[in-house]
Amino acid sequence: MTDTHCPYCALQCAQRLGGEPLAAEARQFPTNLGGMCRKGWTSTELLRTADRITTPLRRTDNGFDEVSWDEALDDIASRVRSIRDEHGADGVAVFGGGGLTNEKAYQLGKFARLALRTRLIDYNGRFCMSAAAAAANRGLGIDRGLPFPLADLQDGDVVLLLGSNLADTMPPSVQHLGPVRERGGLVVVDPRRSATARLTEDGAGEHVQLVPGTDLVFLLGLMHVVLGDGLADTAFLEERVAGLDDVRRSVAEWWPERVAATTGVSETQLRRIAHLLADASPHRGGRGAFVLTGRGSEQHIDGTDTVSAAINLALALGLVGAERGGYGAITGQGNGQGGREHGQKADQLPGYRMIDDPAAREHVAGVWGVDPELIPGPGVPAVQLLQSLGTPGGPHALFVHGSNILVSAPDAADVKRRVGSLDLLVVCDFVPSETALLADYILPVTQWAEEEGTMTGLEGRVLRRRRAVDPPGEVRSELEIFAALADRLDAPGTWSTDPREVFDELARASAGGRADYSGITYDRLDADEALYWPCPGEGHPGTPRLFTESFATPDGRARMVAVRPTGPDEVLRRDAPVWLVTGRVLEHYQSGAQTRRVPQLNASQPRAYVEIHPTLAHRIGVEGLDDIRVTSQRGSMRAQARISKDIRPDTVFVPFHFADEGMVNALTNAATDPISGMPEFKVCAVTIGRSES
């Protein structure tokens, strides 16, 4: 029996692996409370998937040949050298993933900087957490998805959930909403009556079914009412927050009736929710309130500003740092939190240090045993990186780790063209994902149940991932691949292949940084200590709740940031009169590369679908199980209609886990938020029609 955590989302449900064949069952843990969704229950199926890659594969004219590790690594190293000779170090780029363990994420960043010597590294977390991260950093001085334990939600009177469908994405987390629902305090903001929105029914709260892309305006309206009706926590603002005056002025332009005309949320509902939140706030005698954002409100060209507006609201009500309450972002990927702290991001070094900060460079270079001059400067964010692949001046070789960019990136058809123009594509994966199938080399790597490591869950608590079975065939860990390639590329520094040693190095590298892991060890984690970063030093108990005393800003005060709406990037036009929003289904995770290979999950949800309102379906002559074609300026997809009153009549919804003709990311907009680089996945203008098959 091996105690570990689920391979999928950031809730990281505790699971126990055992038996023959290996099976997973849920374990008690404060986040999942003994629950696990069917993705977790069926997770061990993935170990037995028929097309598991077990030896290195090299592209040939008609498929792939099995090759030895030495042959593959020698050739990759030599091709990297020649591409570097021709195009310079930035001729090679790296694309990482938010599912990698902390150890791999850390070593990947180091590999890019020291072995490849490129500044061009970024990762798919840019598509997840970048907007929330940027807003939390500028407002609170630190970016930890939830700055409080998830279970705190049980103690509040109100939870305001913006653009999150956690009933589908992390079902066991719903248990923490039970008490708030009993008090009638769950408010879900979503253009769709999602499974999560349905949790507000029967008096459990309110569903706010706004126009896609108007979350920011809605938040400005709430703030307008909070300030206008004198509901703010003035003592808290006075003592601990800067920037109120600019924010007050910015919301003066967004009176409720104007907000209503933009968002479709009536002034009565807006005022009601503002008062509900205020009455739940400690300064007005409430038990506490939480403002939480998810990708639905973040994946916009003004995503950072939207999150800032959410933080402003939480600050105005005195929630942040209160005993109960606060602002949090609900991290998506398994290690979406840890993955963004240890150097996969274009502009960061381990410990959430900024790569252009001389002191940070010196510290990390010291741990790496290299001259700080050797560490390259900041690279570019993911969308920009992908758009530059194979272009003059752009990278000509790409290493992909833990990501399926052909399905999960915006404007995915263009990504495919860009990837196709590379001279060398190396993909580390355990299944032949859509991206791996384009590779020159596929290197087979371990899955969660075959490896040791740590993950940092959505609360900032560091969790142990443990090995339950030996990897099959010639499968290796990425740590071994980094070491082998570093050696062949004559990289400086040491390249341990032992996760425990790599973690200890990571902890040293993070010491003194914003995400300080220096007091965390495998021994402490294995002794079941609940360690939330920052944990500076062996004796430190970790930090379950941030901001109780002060904020991580130079003067210790939180910063309210005045913002104004700029989105959506596309507007409805006569030839694109319908909004498209995308999201997830319970059965699948991310690009579906894993879950589409689990028979039970795939049988239950084998295809994409187009959720459409009956009046809109009627309008285009679609009924029953007809297929619908959805087309944007960038691309087109087709899937079966799912006629439902859960969606607004001006909007269609398509889940994004699917490839080929059901791939909705062929349509999504690669326009990005200028602050965070977050692409506008969540809204674009499309035309729809009945599809004759």
Place this chain on the structure above:
Amino acid sequence: MKVVVIGAGMVGSRLADELHRLDPSVEIDVLGAEPYEPYNRVLLTELLAGRADLSGLMLPQISGGRVHPGRPALEIDRAQRLVRTADGDLRYDHLVLATGARAMVIPVPGLRDGLPRGAHVLRSLDDARDVKAASLNARHAVVIGGGPLGLEAACGLRHRGVGVTVVDAAPTLLARDLDASVAGVVAEASADLGIDFVGSATIESVCVSDGHVTGVRLSGQTITADLVVLACGTVPDTKLAAEAGLETDRGVLVGHDLRTTLDPAISAIGDCAQTPTGTSGLVAPGWAQARELARNLVTGALIEPVEITGSAVRLKAVGLDVVTMGRRESSSDSHDRVVALHDRRARRHLEVVVRDDTLVGVTCVGAPDIAAHLSTQFDRPGMIPVDPLHLLLGASAGTMTEAPSPTTMPSNTTVCRCNGVSKGDLVSAWEGGATTVDTLAEKTLATTGCGGCTALVGGICDWLAEVDPQVESPASASVRS
């Protein structure tokens, strides 16, 4: 480039902000007649109603340039391109008039020689503060003018506990914006709030005693009042323009390019401007003009003519919900579809006007949620429901939800979403001997995700025990014994 803007209201300050964002090198001076920084005039009645305070009206500081509150422009010297003020002259390359509009004062006895104490217009921040202060001691107020401003003021005063009568020369409230039958609903809703309305009124005089108002005399009756609020419209402020020899009519005459007809170095935007499509009085077209003019001045881009639609009311009134945009029954064309729901006793009226494939008219009284939804559909290019009736049902289109019953739910209904377990799966597991919630969970995984279906699985368990009692297992036997 040096740009001087006369008028530091919502439109003038917006222009300055847009200009600076597009080109930080433009030198911008904004002259304001009032002693305040730019503020949101739209919210003056909210101030009166107590839903906003002074600081809540202040607009964002412009991103660049200088605002000069309390420094009115005294004269425009077009020959030398100078604006004269008491604190010196300002030279301009381009001058923008954003002088707004003044409140109209009806020329009746009692008001001809300036306003007596207790009589107020409601145009500036000082006006709103004066009315608010006066309302503290007022017993009864007469609001002259039953348009949007008058009605908002009436609701605000009523909310403060003052008795209110609205009088208007028109026979109905909001006469310019609503058809008579709809206005009737509004009048009844207002009456419910305690606001009287006297329509078709001829105001003979405002009664004044010792310099303070005491009432309003109409032909036929006198209404005793210690507070009179004049909300009978505005006139574009064209004084400076006219004195500078520019062409004026109702407003300052400008072309589609917003340039004054006689001097291309001078533009006019907002309430003071009269474009070939007319004058506005609403902030949205003014802001659109500001954006267009800023872009034009910086990049030379052609100015898109700003549509000044006749009617757009979105009442900000405590207790009264009225939204109207675009066409209505009386202004519809013969081929327009007009669908209305008239529900007078519930103080509700809904009406949509559909032309071809576009929603061109919305009128909603007493239905804020549907009004908000329809506002987002107004003038949207594209896909109106085949039957416009569906528009009246709002965004959720009348979704009804029903609690699931173990007995009546179909067999393929999903009970446990987290693990994809249907009622049929549970019945099979029961038939296989799993007859408790725990054993059903073990067999099917139902309840092992979020646990939200535990009660329902229990209900199915009970129902099966009732209809299928022959199944005996140790667990169920012990439960029954």
